[in-house]
Amino acid sequence: MPTAKSSKDSPSFTYLIEKKRDGGEFTDEEIRSIVDAILDEEMPEFQQAAWVMTTFFQGMSAQEIAYFAEEMMLSGEVIEMMDVSRPKIEKYSTGGVGDKTTLVLGPLSAAAGVAMPLMNGDDEEFLSSNSEKLKAIPKVKTAMGLEEFSAQVRKLGCAFADLHEEISPVESILYELRKKIGA
Known part of the structure; x- marks a missing residue:
């Protein structure tokens, strides 16, 4: 040793x-x-x-x-979600060819009364991130401040946002x- x-x-x-x-x-x-x-x-x-x-x-x-x-x-920075009364879950991708669950799981969880805040980083060479997929839809916003992100989770039960530099650098x-x- x-x-x-x-x-x-x-x-x-x-x-x-x-x-x-x-x-x-x-x-x-x-x-x-x-x-x-x-x-x-x-x-x-x-x-x-x-x-x-x-x-x-x-x-x-x-x-x-x-x-x-x-x-x-x-x-x-740590986003406090103590005021979100719903149970909270997090889905983390371990890799693979494309994320086929996150875009469906977030809204489904919210509909079931479970909050699911989601932040997403950049794409992986040949794959598009969930944020990039959502940006392809007109009027969908993934660039938001931490307060706006938290407010959306409180209101809707889920939020998809671009990863912030302040979160887990x-x-x-x-x-x-x-x-x-x-x-």
């Missing part, structure tokens, strides 16, 4: 990469330090790429995934990096 530590009390980036490469499990503090270092641009892109690849090949435990998802969420950074390195 790697032993190199940085001069501060936090582990070095090399240590964290080696730890995951060797099958180790990150602590909550290590995950927080990785997310913070990516967000604050303290971890060079080449080490981010190495960390992403080792994590891609070694995987993460359920605890690591849960904590990493929470840290990514907390890396930016670390996820966006890692998404772009994954596209560059094939992870």
Whole structure:
């Protein structure tokens, strides 16, 4: 197991990469330090790429995934939906050839009394995102502020919007990096 530590009390980036490469499990503090270092641009892109690849090949435990998802969420603005009285769900696509469910599931969920706020990023090379599909329909608006987005969810039960830079910026950074390195 790697032993190199940085001069501060936090582990070095090399240590964290080696730890995951060797099958180790990150602590909550290590995950927080990785997310913070990516967000604050303290971890060079080449080490981010190495960390992403080792994590891609070694995987993460359920605890690591849960904590990493929470840290990514907390890396930016968090939309509060406490005043939405309906139960709330989220649908996340894991990839594949085209998303065939989101555009149907959002309105169906709203009709069933369940709120489903949806934000969507850019397209994937040969696929169009749901936002791009909706933009092809005259008078459909996907570019909206966070307040307008929240108001639409409260009123209608669902909203489709373009992803905001303020929401989970670390996820966006890692998404772009994954596209560059094939992870």
